[in-house]
Amino acid sequence: MDLTVQRGECFGLLGPNGAGKSTLIKILTTLLLPTSGRALVTGYDVATEPFQVRRRINLVSGGDSSGYGVLTVRETLHLFSQFYGVSGPVARRRADELMGVTGLAEKADQKLSSLSTGMRQKLNFARGFMSDPEVIFLDEPTLGLDVEASRDVRGFVARWVRERPDRTVLLTTHYMVEADELCGRVAIIDHGRILALDTPTALKRMLPEEPVFEFQVSATGQDLEGLREIQGVRSMSHHAHPATGAVELKVVVEEDDVIGEVLGRLKGLDRSVLNVTKMEPTLETVFIHHVGRGLADEEAEDGDGV
Amino acid sequence: MESRLKQVLAMNLAAVFARAGVRVKASFRESSWVIGETIFPFLSMSAFVLVYRGLHAPREYEGFVVLGGAMIAYWNNVIWGMASQFFWEREQGQLQLYLITPVSRMSILIGMALGGIAMTTTRAAAILIGGMLLFHVELPLSRALPAFGLFLLTLGAAYSLGMILSSLFLLWGREVWHTATILQEPIYLFSGFYFPVSAMGAAVAIAGSILPVTLGLDGIRQVFYGKAAHGLLPLAWIPPIQVALTLVFLLVASVMLRYMENLGKHEGRLTVRGD
Numbered sequence: 001m002d003l004t005v006q007r008g009e010c011f012g013l014l015g016p017n018g019a020g021k022s023t024l025i026k027i028l029t030t031l032l033l034p035t036s037g038r039a040l041v042t043g044y045d046v047a048t049e050p051f052q053v054r055r056r057i058n059l060v061s062g063g064d065s066s067g068y069g070v071l072t073v074r075e076t077l078h079l080f081s082q083f084y085g086v087s088g089p090v091a092r093r094r095a096d097e098l099m100g101v102t103g104l105a106e107k108a109d110q111k112l113s114s115l116s117t118g119m120r121q122k123l124n125f126a127r128g129f130m131s132d133p134e135v136i137f138l139d140e141p142t143l144g145l146d147v148e149a150s151r152d153v154r155g156f157v158a159r160w161v162r163e164r165p166d167r168t169v170l171l172t173t174h175y176m177v178e179a180d181e182l183c184g185r186v187a188i189i190d191h192g193r194i195l196a197l198d199t200p201t202a203l204k205r206m207l208p209e210e211p212v213f214e215f216q217v218s219a220t221g222q223d224l225e226g227l228r229e230i231q232g233v234r235s236m237s238h239h240a241h242p243a244t245g246a247v248e249l250k251v252v253v254e255e256d257d258v259i260g261e262v263l264g265r266l267k268g269l270d271r272s273v274l275n276v277t278k279m280e281p282t283l284e285t286v287f288i289h290h291v292g293r294g295l296a297d298e299e300a301e302d303g304d305g306v
Numbered sequence: 307m308e309s310r311l312k313q314v315l316a317m318n319l320a321a322v323f324a325r326a327g328v329r330v331k332a333s334f335r336e337s338s339w340v341i342g343e344t345i346f347p348f349l350s351m352s353a354f355v356l357v358y359r360g361l362h363a364p365r366e367y368e369g370f371v372v373l374g375g376a377m378i379a380y381w382n383n384v385i386w387g388m389a390s391q392f393f394w395e396r397e398q399g400q401l402q403l404y405l406i407t408p409v410s411r412m413s414i415l416i417g418m419a420l421g422g423i424a425m426t427t428t429r430a431a432a433i434l435i436g437g438m439l440l441f442h443v444e445l446p447l448s449r450a451l452p453a454f455g456l457f458l459l460t461l462g463a464a465y466s467l468g469m470i471l472s473s474l475f476l477l478w479g480r481e482v483w484h485t486a487t488i489l490q491e492p493i494y495l496f497s498g499f500y501f502p503v504s505a506m507g508a509a510v511a512i513a514g515s516i517l518p519v520t521l522g523l524d525g526i527r528q529v530f531y532g533k534a535a536h537g538l539l540p541l542a543w544i545p546p547i548q549v550a551l552t553l554v555f556l557l558v559a560s561v562m563l564r565y566m567e568n569l570g571k572h573e574g575r576l577t578v579r580g581d
Binding site: 029030031032055057059061064065066067068071082083127 | 324327332335398406407408414571574
């Protein structure tokens with residue numbers, strides 16, 4: 001993988017599970033050594049100058065929480081600022097600001113043991129910004145957060161980047177909307193290789209003029225994977241819609257005519273078609289085009305595990 | 307160059323105090339810990355005092371038990387608060403947050419040690435004072451200063467050993483629970499927490515002296531009770547041995563930390579939980 005992220009960029013890394021996103025972030029944050037090759041962060045080699053790198057970076061991993069149950073929110077933020085040499089007054093000011101934007105201000109003096117999981121995740125997110133890093137690595141930062149909290153987090157990142165043009169964000173996410181909204185450039189990676197790299201707009205424009213249809217079909221019926229075998233179907237993805245329980249099916253076809261065959265096959269699979277829409281290109285369709293499947297498929301498969 | 311050095315020192319010092327502060331705050335906020343670390347050791351200690359009293363043993367033996375009871379609180383803290391801590395941090399996904407910081411890992415460990423000592427001192431003092439008041443155990447206060455000096459040397463060596471164990475426990479993974487248990491109850495026996503360690507026989511007692519608490523406790527008893535303490539080694543030998551142990555343990559801890567971190571960076575062990 002050969003990749004350069006410019007200072008001041010908000011850069012997105014998209015890829016299926018096992019693509020190497022988190023491994024790349026662990027290498028760049030000095031938690032793992034590269035098996036070969038070289039990685040530089042702010043000009044410093046992660047393998048030979050880790051302390052120089054660490055002074056300038058921070059990391060937020062979504063789904064994780066930080067701190068100790070006996071400490072309050074304010075004390076936790078202060079604790080982690082002390083590992084970066086942030087002075088007391090600056091730490092207090094930053095903690096107040098971050099608690100404000102993440103909705104933790106009212107909980108400032110509550111112990112972590114009394115916070116909900118979502119609140120603890122927000123705290124973990126705020127912690128990452130306490131050192132005002134030159135480069136922040138956001139690894140699935142909104143994983144597990146509710147819709148409103150995710151929106152707050154995205155809003156904060158957008159503002160942080162806007163107000164600090166010399167700061168850099170490297171974001172991995174499963175949510176295409178997030179990458180589309182925040183990132184100036186996006187790389188789609190799989191098996192440690194870059195499949196596509198450009199601005200979200202350019203990536204969408206680069207898609208071949210292949211029609212993409214979105215179906216809503218009934219949850220019951222036979223397996224949908226057989227649709228891939230239809231001649232003229234380029235790729236497809238499907239997952240259960242969390243609210244309606246119906247299955248959302250996206251199909252990329254060579255020509256509009258192929259959709260008739262898809263509808264016929266769906267009928268044969270005992271799937272009722274509730275709705276059909278022809279879609280405009282999104283980052284998700286770009287992803288499906290390059291990887292051959294959607295991220296939602298992977299989540300559904302992961303959910304089947306024990 | 308000099309200002310950069312000052313900056314690094316200040317940052318590491320702040321990290322030491324910050325990490326120590328977590329434990330100091332915790333010691334006043336977790337009432338269950340007070341019960342587990344004060345009341346239960348106090349009950350064990352009381353049982354031994356009553357056994358000695360029932361056997362009409364010399365009164366010094368009751369003093370041995372009270373001093374041992376206080377020292378047990380520190381040893382438990384070394385095992386559960388130092389040795390196991392990095393393992394628990396990793397299981398909570400928190401170890402990586404320490405490892406990406408620019409401070410020395412030794413600063414974090416020293417912070418944990420100082421905080422642990424501060425936290426445990428309240429428990430140990432409660433056991434000591436409780437034992438003295440309840441069982442009328444006499445400790446000659448005129449010898450308190452040299453005893454305190456030896457006690458500090460013992461803590462230095464014991465917590466340095468805890469630093470080594472913190473890396474080892476991280477490498478041993480889920481066996482940590484058994485390892486901690488092995489280092490708890492048997493050590494109560496081999497360190498002579500409730501009796502003069504020389505009673506175990508010279509070979510066993512000297513083997514047990516690799517643990518700083520064994521020699522430290524033996525020395526402190528000698529300071530307070532002289533020959534009645536049935537000391538294992540001459541008292542004059544003990545302070546230099548404790549200093550030497552501290553230096554060796556600190557050096558080994560530093561090497562172990564580097565080894566653990568390098569191994570983790572090659573194999574991904576520092577961020578993978580539950581291996």
